[in-house]
Amino acid sequence: MNLRRDVFQAIADPTRRAILMLVATQSMTAGAIAANFDTARPTVSKHLQILTECELLRQEQSGREIHYHFNPQTMKQVADFIEPFRQLWDERFNRLEDLMKQFKSNK
């Protein structure tokens, strides 16, 4: 079965988000990335494969090593530059508002 990978699926996983955060500011080898996790190495490899397939990560050969680079262009494709950030804060503030409305009525 050949499931088409999409960005939303990729970032729904906490380990994959953590990998993206690591690679966001510097390219890293698979070994260096795996060293940051308690997870088994093959599991990390699988995550890297998924992130690469949906083009959130790019592989670049550098001598004998393969470095993983973050590809921000793909994140742009998720939505406009600021929109996901705005949605995140909006959801968070909606929760605050709902919670405090309950708090008020329970007082």
Next chain:
Amino acid sequence: MELKTRISAEEGKQDLTITREFDLPIDLLFKAYTVPELFEQWMGTKVLQFEMRPHGGYRFETSDPAGNVVFSANGTIHRVVPESEIIRTFEMENTPFPVQLEYLEFHSLGIWTSKLTMHIVYRSSEIRDQMLKLPFAQGLNMAHNRLEAIAKDSIN
């Protein structure tokens, strides 16, 4: 649906401003930020330390259902003026992102409405843009928790 939250981020600048109006009196809005039990609930996190006073520290962490910590952050409080202002730093732990400075201003707009303005200063414009591009860095834990809740509901 129209989002009530506004983000202003000028090209090439190292800061941004988030504004939001709430259907809440200002005392309740301020409480959501200063009472740890309430902060935990709307942030979907676990508070480890919460000293809402100048030079006080705060720290919180979010875990997945298996109990692994997937996100943790901390900061220092610089100024707290009840129902008016909080100045604090914020830093995500175990990430390459440097500490940021946050100015929170609380304004009353009426008996039942209030407004929050959050001015965030990053180390550089590049860091700011990376933060904007990585919304999951700060908050998708929440979205993730919600997805899990939905998944659990659909099993039951």
